[in-house]
Each structure stands twice: as C-alpha cells, then as structure tokens.
Amino acid sequence: MPLVTREDRNGLTILTLNRPDKLNALNVALFTELRDHVLQIAEQTERVGVVVLRGAGKCFSAGHDLADIAVGEKPPKPSFQADTIEALANLPQPVISAVHGHCYTGALELALAGDLILAADNAKFADTHAKWSLTPVWGMSQRLPRRVGLAKASEMMFTARTYTAQEAVAMNLANFCVPLADFDAEIDKLGQQILANSWFSHRANKALLKETDGLPLAAGLSYEIHRSKGRGPDMQERIAAFSNKTAKVS
Incomplete structure (x- = not known):
C-alpha cells in the first residue's frame, strides 16, 4: 500500500x-x-x-x-x-x-x-x-x-x-x-x-513572493520591477473573454 x-x-x-x-x-x-x-x-x-x-x-x-x-x-x-x-x-x-x-x-x-x-x-x-x-x-x-x-x-x-x-x-x-x-x-x-486564474501568474507571483521574502522594501520593489515575468501567454485571451462578456451584459 x-x-x-x-x-x-x-x-x-x-x-x-x-x-x-x-x-x-x-x-x-x-x-x-x-x-x-x-x-x-x-x-x-x-x-x-x-x-x-x-x-x-x-x-x-x-x-x-x-x-x-x-x-x-x-x-x-x-x-x-x-x-x-x-x-x-x-x-x-x-x-x-x-x-x-x-x-x-x-x-x-x-x-x-x-x-x-x-x-x-x-x-x-x-x-x-x-x-x-x-x-x-x-x-x-x-x-x-x-x-x-x-x-x-x-x-x-x-x-x-x-x-x-x-x-x-x-x-x-x-x-x-x-x-x-x-x-x-x-x-x-x-x-x-x-x-480559474492564470497559472502563469501563479508561478510568477509565487516566485516573486519567495525571492523577495525578507528583503528591505526598496530592494524588494526594485526586484519586482526588474525581475517580473511580465505578461502571460493567456493575457489576450482572458481580456477578450472579459470584454465579450461585458459587451453581452450591456
């Protein structure tokens, strides 16, 4: 077993x-x-x-x-x-x-x-x-x-x-x-x-949280700006789906 x-x-x-x-x-x-x-x-x-x-x-x-x-x-x-x-x-x-x-x-x-x-x-x-x-x-x-x-x-x-x-x-x-x-x-x-949310964002956000844990604020902010993974491959698809849903409601 x-x-x-x-x-x-x-x-x-x-x-x-x-x-x-x-x-x-x-x-x-x-x-x-x-x-x-x-x-x-x-x-x-x-x-x-x-x-x-x-x-x-x-x-x-x-x-x-x-x-x-x-x-x-x-x-x-x-x-x-x-x-x-x-x-x-x-x-x-x-x-x-x-x-x-x-x-x-x-x-x-x-x-x-x-x-x-x-x-x-x-x-x-x-x-x-x-x-x-x-x-x-x-x-x-x-x-x-x-x-x-x-x-x-x-x-x-x-x-x-x-x-x-x-x-x-x-x-x-x-x-x-x-x-x-x-x-x-x-x-x-x-x-x-x-x-339901972006798996890309989850992985990127988890990495940011862990890699900056314990850093002074200024160092953490700099790390986020310069080491962020940016936009995920599903960003356009997600925005389009939201826009279409909003258009249908209105």
Missing part, C-alpha cells in the same frame, strides 16, 4: 499521507514517497496548477513517528526530510495544506510548506518539540515566525500547547476554517478558485 497517494483532477493534484492506522505519522519511507511525487510535480507545470497536501483517515498527521526516532532513523542522506519539505515549499505551483484533526510538530513543519493552510474546524495545531527534549530541524524555527510572528511562535514553541483551528486563523497560521462536514467540498472550491 502506498504511503502517499496521488489523485489528479483536471489541474488539481491531491497528495494524501496514507498511514491512517498510524495517524499518518511521518517516517522515512513516507518522506521517500512524498519526495518522489514532489519532484515529478515540479516538472509538470502545464498539467498541474494547484497542489493539495492532506491526510487520510482521522487527521492530517500526528507528527514525526516517535517509534522511528527511537530505533534510529536511516534516511537516504542527511537532512532528507528537511530537504523534502523545502522541495514541497519551493514547488512552482501554489500549494494548499488541508488540515483536519491532529497537526503536531513535524506535521506542522510539513503543513507550513503550504502557501495556504485550509483547516477543518476540528484541526488541532501544536509544536511539541520541547515536550520531548527535541529541537526543530525541518523548518519550524524559520517558517512558523514568518507566518505568525516571533512572539506567537515563541509562545507555541515554549508552551507546547494545542491550538484550535479558530485560534490558528486568528493568529494567521491558517487562512481558513471550515466545517469538517464540508472539508472535501471546501478543498475543491478553493482549488477551483485558484485554477
């Missing part, structure tokens, strides 16, 4: 963590399969416009498999899991992390690779590294404060407390909170909203 499944829906690709009997705990074998999918998707920009990462069964993921840690993990190379998360974050396509149920520690580091986080109302977020006398090596200390601010990230990391989906939205950790009963429909709805 695959540990990560892939489903393609007309431009929307859904990657599902598939260890439901283990609450999708993250082990080396799962990361190996996830990395293979991510590397393939990175080369498929003409057929994949949006990527969704979610979990099978009761939750997104309970986090790093502590049993794997206890016996001594043997990744294919050093920093393998961190590099896999970085590859996911650096996909040219927009990435949505769709979180329901548990999203703890290593799972939160994985979810933070998403450009957007869509949370079901039963989602629970926590960083419990300190609970187990561990420190982050998959990106928590860098991605979490960039998303929620240094003070809130410090609170999450020092207290190891659990936060609800509503709290996650309030602190800008998650973008949306939706009823669990509507979770699948809301994932598809958000995906379709993004797919």
